[in-house]
Amino acid sequence: MERLDQPSALFLLHTFMFVCKVGSTTKGRLMRRSKADAEQTRTSILDAAERLFCECGIAATPLERVARQAGVTRGALYWHFKDKSDLLKALRERYRLPQEDLIARAAREGHADPFGLLRDTAGDLLATFEAEESRQNLYMMLNAMVPDTESGRWLSGCNAEMFGLLQRLMEQAREHRMLTPDLEPQEAAVVLMITMNGLLTEWMRSGKAFSLTGLGLKIMCRQIDSLRAPAA
Structure with a gap:
């Protein structure tokens, strides 16, 4: 195996460290963005639920309709709230x-x-x-x-x-x-x-x-x- 001279080895080391740093920074940004997106989704669901519950009543408003009003999937809604009681609890804590x-x-x-x-x-x-x-x-x-x-x-x-x-x-x-x-x-x-x-x-x-x-x-x-x- 060909042995690298010192300048080449240092260059590769610096390149590796730069790639790791960029990767770590990108990962951090993605995590922060993902967290912000999740919080925005949760807020949209709460806003939609509050509006529909007031207009139509709680019993007459299925969670699927809340999801449509919030512009999210049913899976996203159930990821944040396991059922209607959980959603009501979050609304109560909001105020x-x-x-x-x-x-x-x-x-x-x-x-x-x-x-x-x-x-x-x-x-x-x-x-x-x-x-x-x-x-x-x-x-x-x-x-x-x-x-x-x-x-x-x-x-x-x-x-x-x-x-x-x-x-x-x-x-x-x-x-x-x-x-x-x-x-x-x-x-x-x-x-x-x-x-x-x-x-x-x-x-x-x-x-x-x-x-x-x-x-x-x-x-x-x-x-x-x-x-x-x-x-x-």
């Missing part, structure tokens, strides 16, 4: 607010003043809901679900999770002797759920006849304060 995470963390770790926390978060939640039509559409879409369906059972699970968080907050309030003795923590959580859902539903039903951040917040705060134990 999740930091205040919801704050309530969840307080329920897990404890809070010195659960009622003060609820008053603060209620104002932010109502203001965001009043300002963003997309959240209003999502709320009406979710509340139009038929209970005895896959999506309806998923929503029931979400409501049960929120109810559990509120109940734990009310248990903390009782431990701090802040909860009115007239109600059990579970009953206080029911009051909170009914008040918030009732406010949002009536606001939408009435054609937004009152201000959520005005009268709505006043009602919510008065209801929260009514759960406090009387001052000693």
Whole structure:
């Protein structure tokens, strides 16, 4: 075998390193592009699902129609979302607010003043809901679900999770002797759920006849304060 002289060997080494570098760079670009394309596909599916679910209803909208509306294949849709419940979960997470995470963390770790926390978060939640039509559409879409369906059972699970968080907050309030003795923590959580859902539903039903951040917040705060134990 012919032996390469040093300049030739160095040339081949540099060529090899250059090819490897180019290949690595190209691979990195392709991976980044592939990730960006996948994220764009997922966003297109969520946009299409939100639009169709609001226009036609969740039960009446098959996932195949969502795929067509999004301009993707059925395989692409099922690669991102295993079923309709998974898609609904992603839509729900899309509009999740930091205040919801704050309530969840307080329920897990404890809070010195659960009622003060609820008053603060209620104002932010109502203001965001009043300002963003997309959240209003999502709320009406979710509340139009038929209970005895896959999506309806998923929503029931979400409501049960929120109810559990509120109940734990009310248990903390009782431990701090802040909860009115007239109600059990579970009953206080029911009051909170009914008040918030009732406010949002009536606001939408009435054609937004009152201000959520005005009268709505006043009602919510008065209801929260009514759960406090009387001052000693």
